[in-house]
Amino acid sequence: MEDIRIVIGPPVRGEELWDREQELKQIWKALETSSILLTAPRRFGKTSLMLHLVDHPREGWQAFYFDVEGVAIPEDCIAEIALALLREQKLRHLANKLKKYFGDLVDRIEEIGSAEFKISLRKRLTPRWQETGRELIGMLRNLELRTILILDELPLMIDKIHKAQGDRPAREFLSWLRSLRQTPDLHEKVRWVIGGSIGIENVLQRIGAGTKEINDLQRIHVREFTQDSAHAFVKALLHNEGVQRVPAKILSKFLEVVGIPIPYFIQILVRESLNEMERPNKRTLSEAIVEQAYENGVLASYNRTYFEHYYERLRNYYSPEMENIAKTLLTEVARRESLTKKELWNQFQPQWALLPPDLTRKQSDADTFSYLLSDLENDFYLVSDQERQIFRFATKVLRDWWLRYHAL
DSSP, rough: OOOOOOSSSSSOOOOGOSSSSHHHHHHHHHTOOEEEEOOOOSSSSSHHHHHHHHHSSTTEEEEEEOOOOOSSHHHHHHHHHHHHHHHHHGGGGGGGGGGGHHHGGGGGGHOOOOOHHHHHHHHHHGHHHHHHHHHHHHGGGGSSEEEEEEEOOOOOOOHHHHHHHOHHHHHHHHHHHHHHHHHHHHHTEEEEEEEEEOHHHHHHHHTTGGGGGGGTEEEEOOOOOHHHHHHHHHHHHHHHHTOOOOHHHHHHHHHHHSSSSSSHHHHHHHHHHHHHHTTTTTOOHHHHHHHIIIIITTTGHHHHHHHHEEEEOHHHOOOHHHHHHHHHHHHHHHHHEEEEEHHHHHHHHHHHHHHHHHHHHTTOHHHHHHHHHHHHHHHEEEEEEEETTTTESHHHHHHHHHHHHHHH
């Protein structure tokens, strides 16, 4: 039995990454010929996969990871990349070539510290960030190793640029990135992995950019565990916590209660089940304990922060009008478990009719409805069952949480 700890919060690294061999194989195969758009809802393990590329690059490769969720201007993104490359010992020979842009900053990275370096570098980048950034990344073509540059949460960065500087700078940054990926000799040496926990299509539409900015990326979606892998995962977690014997019916109960086997939510349920055992000082797990742990622990108010970003990002990334309509549609799907497209349309139309004419004349109701459904799918709220022609919540946990806290 393989031992593995419960890790809730930070991405997992090393041996803690459970059963992602197939995804890693798919990623490395894609990187041989193209750059990647890696998508998944939060808590699916996307960042852990990215960090595995950094920690365990294949022979002939090196990888650098950048979390750009908090970045609001292009210069800061380039400063992050510059700092990482210049601090890498095997790349220090690039430094002299960069002095015409960065001056004595190159020699003073360790002396002045990361934060001050990035602030000073940002000032020097501002007038000509596209040219300087291109030359910086272009130097990677001269290395023997091939390089992977990982930008995690790029859609959130683009949205922040849009809010801070407007549509045009956001589109310019996307176009600049695409031009780097399309430069033939650079493409042979540098691959990009773009990560997103919200659908980038929604962001592209909002800033007036087309899908051509990302149509060269090979899309890979990080999925939930298989049932067999999830059973083994639960068993390993419990074993590491001292629970040696776990009947098959208990393992099945974990997956029945949590729904789609997402590693993050499985770990929360295992932790809460162990806590539930301690309260009455019981030595064996039961199906009733697992159910109580889900209702009284996983969905408890003290665990609400694990889910709240799903509610908050409707406000952050949708227009006020679409936010309210989206919440209504999600509430109806949660209450009724699933709705057909026609039923969702019947919910949408009366609310659309209440909007001011200056908003509704910009786009037809049918087009707006179609885009909204696509956004709710791309942002991992809903999934469509084509065989049954219905829409339902992407995960049971999210639906149960929505019903408990937001179905008003």
